[in-house]
Amino acid sequence: MKKQVTYVLASFLLLGAVLTGCKKDDKAPENEEELITTVKLTFIEVGNSSNTTTFTFKDADGPGGAAPSLNQQINLAPNKQYNCTISVLDESKTPTEDITAEIIAEANDHQFYFAPNGVNITINGLNNDPLGRPLGVTSVWTTGAAGAAGTVKVTLKHKPGAKGSNDAVTVGETDIEIDFAARVQ
Template sequence: MKMKHIKLFAVVMLSGLILAGCKKKNNEEENEEELITTVKLTLTPVGGGSALVYSWKDVDGVGGNAPVIQAVTLAPSKVYNCSVQFLNESVTPAEDITTEVVTEGVDHQVYYAVSGGAALTINGLNTDGNGLPLGTTSSFTTAAASTGSLKITLKHKPGVKAANDAVTKGETDVEVDFPVTIQ
């Protein structure tokens, strides 16, 4: 009799472990991160002029060929309306991840960090449904001729996004560096 209870207990425990393992796997599949191979900046001069488009591309992913990066060149003492686009160009047709970022804006934020002496200020970030920064659109203001870099980071912050969050909060979906020249 006692052996029968032990076997029954073992079968119940094993079944529970199998079900728990399957359930976790299904949750992981639902929350699968999107592949972002391309970050595209479109900068349109305020007051007129042609839009300038720059991209960072790593179509073969981490560990393959080095990314192809277009250096951003802007005129001094100008204001540009900026939009950033996130794409998966490893598939045909390319998938525009930006749509999902905007739709799920309360769980995402784009950060911009200027360094190395570039005379560039970024403000006017668009906001999500809760009035918090989203950053898929913004305003770039240049000053004097200079050089430096612009780091763009897309963070995924489900349930933890708050006002004045540091770039370290949440999971990084993509982080890229563009060389910047103002001339």
């Protein structure tokens, strides 16, 4: 009798495993990851809109694989204020896909972080998502006196359902993280 119960139980477990393994998953991926090949930071000096510069990062195959082909140093004048706009692109496609538009459309789930290190730059004035939380597609960069070179780490986080007003950069999944060399001179 004990053997018969064991066989019946094993049969049910096997049937359950087969049915679960064969179950069709009709769900499409909710947010397919895009390939980010290019990030551009465009600076317009406040009070002098004719002074516009763009600094670019390019990595044709995205994270991993080959090293980035371009990572320009950010050079800004001392004691100035700049409006900065970030553009995120996938240049592996023709035509180039502007991922910035998708980031703005999904603003409630994204946030850019900017972390200057060793360079006399402060970054604030990030634009907001529809709920008033930081997004960072635009920001204000203020330079101090000329000084040593440092870096500005630019991080894009994807945080569906997890974004808060004062989140740390550790919250969510990292879409891209770039260390730009930077100098005020």
